[in-house]
Amino acid sequence: MAKRLFSDAVAAGRAVVSSRGRGRGRPDRWRRGGVLAALAALTALLLVAPGVVPNTPGRLGSLLEAFLPWLGLAVVPLLTLALLRRSALALVAVALPVTAWAYAFGGLLLPAADPGPRDLVVVQHNVSDVNEDPAGTARALAAGGADLIALEELVPEALPAYAKGLADAYPFHEVRGTVGIWSRHPLTGTRAVDIRPESVPEPWSRGLRTVARTPHGEVAVYVAHLPSFRLGAGGLGTARRDESARLLGGALDAEATGPVIVLGDLNSTVDDRGIAPLTSRLNVPERGFAFSFPASFPLARIDQVMAREATVGRIRTLPATGSDHLPVTARVTLD
Incomplete structure (x- = not known):
């Protein structure tokens, strides 16, 4: 071309x-x-x-x-x-x-494909560590009826509000560091995933892996929050983000469970070569732009839904919450 x-x-x-x-x-x-x-x-x-x-x-x-x-x-x-x-x-x-x-x-x-019998609906949202209404955010996310909800920037003082607001619809949840997942289906084998760049001091925990026991079989689910980038006099500072993407890509290579879903604030669009360690291993959404950041005037989708041995259909944004990101939701069809 x-x-x-x-x-x-x-x-x-x-x-x-x-x-x-x-x-x-x-x-x-x-x-x-x-x-x-x-x-x-x-x-x-x-x-x-x-x-x-x-x-x-x-x-x-x-x-x-x-x-x-x-x-x-x-x-x-x-x-x-x-x-x-x-x-x-x-x-x-x-x-x-x-x-x-x-x-x-x-x-x-193009129009999205019709829902199939092996579909999972997922939501990805960076809820913001300065969100002034975590309870309202939890209620809004629960109303969407998704199977899985992944959250980032979960600060300790807001965590009880999310746990309470999502408990009725999502009886299973896991949190590691500042990332978490809420599920309608049982979760097993949950552990932290080390995606901390070498130059970032501890404590720093922004990755988890779990297995959701869905009606369609076991699905490995990763939730990740890659480092943010900064635009300065030297250009776009993405070294830490790119290093974190490589670490996450290595973890995916070692993943033995069949279908894999990756949810997270990757601080990158799917076109950015910096996260090629992920986009080269995973399927990205086939339909929709879903610009998610900043919430006040969305210019790019840095909140992502990707999958292996599964297809990500249309991705779209949900109404604004108290965060500076918009939630995104997508339907994932297991192969």
């Missing part, structure tokens, strides 16, 4: 060079807009092959991938300028990023 877009851009450039004006003293509309056409081709290339942008210096590649779907908005100024320039070349070239965006993300807009 990327090679085809590049070929189209080259062909467009040749058209600029070889075309001839149709009116005396007036530039041909096929000779105008060469720069706009090149920008349109570049936008298309980045949409389908963001890996061409290196991650050094400053993790520029990861920064682009974090907001990749929004790159499609570049079509608006490109189209506007092409119309103002009355450039047929630029107008035709604008079709390239439109086609590229449809290729990369159009599938997420």
